[in-house]
Amino acid sequence: MASGRTKQIDIATIIGAIAAFGLVFYGIRLGGDLKVFWDLPSFLIVFGGTFGAALINHPLSEIGRTFSLIKTALLPDRSSLRQRISKILHFSRRLRSEDMASLRSEFEEEHDPFFHHCLELLLEGVDEAEIRRVMAIELTFLEDRHRSGARLFQNMGSIAPAMGLVGTLIGLVQMLQNLDSPGKIGPAMSVALLTTFYGALLAYLICLPIAGKLRVRSEEEFVLKELTIEGVVSLAQRLNPRAIERRLLGFLPSDRRNSEYD
Numbered sequence: 099m100a101s102g103r104t105k106q107i108d109i110a111t112i113i114g115a116i117a118a119f120g121l122v123f124y125g126i127r128l129g130g131d132l133k134v135f136w137d138l139p140s141f142l143i144v145f146g147g148t149f150g151a152a153l154i155n156h157p158l159s160e161i162g163r164t165f166s167l168i169k170t171a172l173l174p175d176r177s178s179l180r181q182r183i184s185k186i187l188h189f190s191r192r193l194r195s196e197d198m199a200s201l202r203s204e205f206e207e208e209h210d211p212f213f214h215h216c217l218e219l220l221l222e223g224v225d226e227a228e229i230r231r232v233m234a235i236e237l238t239f240l241e242d243r244h245r246s247g248a249r250l251f252q253n254m255g256s257i258a259p260a261m262g263l264v265g266t267l268i269g270l271v272q273m274l275q276n277l278d279s280p281g282k283i284g285p286a287m288s289v290a291l292l293t294t295f296y297g298a299l300l301a302y303l304i305c306l307p308i309a310g311k312l313r314v315r316s317e318e319e320f321v322l323k324e325l326t327i328e329g330v331v332s333l334a335q336r337l338n339p340r341a342i343e344r345r346l347l348g349f350l351p352s353d354r355r356n357s358e359y360d
Contacts, residue, residue, distance in 0.1 A: 140292035147261035186329035216330040226334040244316035255305035262297020
């Protein structure tokens with residue numbers, strides 16, 4: 099029974115990004131030239147300052163691991179709860195007429211590391227209480243890693259507007275120093291205004307939405323893994339397929355709890 103993990107681009111994320119950035123820049127274009135909204139000093143103050151503050155606030159290893167999680171937001175694992183229930187029920191039906199060793203090859207084909215680990219414990223004859231203990235520990239540390247990823251982007255979303263304010267103050271100081279040189283007032287005013295714009299853009303169109311998406315993906319993944327633990331524990335208890343299905347359908351919304359046996 100094949101069990102490859104299906105990853106597809108999250109259409110909602112793509113549409114949201116296109117709509118947010120597209121409409122913002124289209125609105126700018128309707129009012130004038132896009133070029134006036136580009137200023138390298140402002141960009142360096144906001145983006146460089148935000149990333150630098152993140153480096154101060156978080157270990158480099160955590161930052162590297164977190165940025166790799168961006169693909170989780172764009173390419174979520176499409177292993178659904180219903181698919182996982184069907185697979186567990188398949189194993190349960192097999193175990194009614196075969197021994198555990200006969201399922202070794204199918205267990206080894208499982209590509210989800212968490213599910214694979216659960217099945218390995220089952221194959222080793224570990225009792226249900228120990229399976230639940232071992233996998234609960236793994237789930238707890240996984241949750242901590244995911245939470246730290248969302249926290250990084252949340253913090254960057256808080257830092258970016260502050261860096262915009264810093265840039266605004268820098269621009270105002272430069273402007274006040276050049277009141278006797280009208281030609282230098284324009285660039286200083288540009289820094290003052292565009293840093294605020296860049297800070298808001300970075301915070302509210304990039305960092306905070308990514309933090310929110312990571313939290314949503316994490317919650318979905320935790321539910322799938324909790325269902326997996328419960329399903330494998332049920333296999334260890336040698337419950338019959340109907341009893342396992344009744345137990346696992348509780349993880350689904352009430353309108354999706356249709357039984358395979360109805």
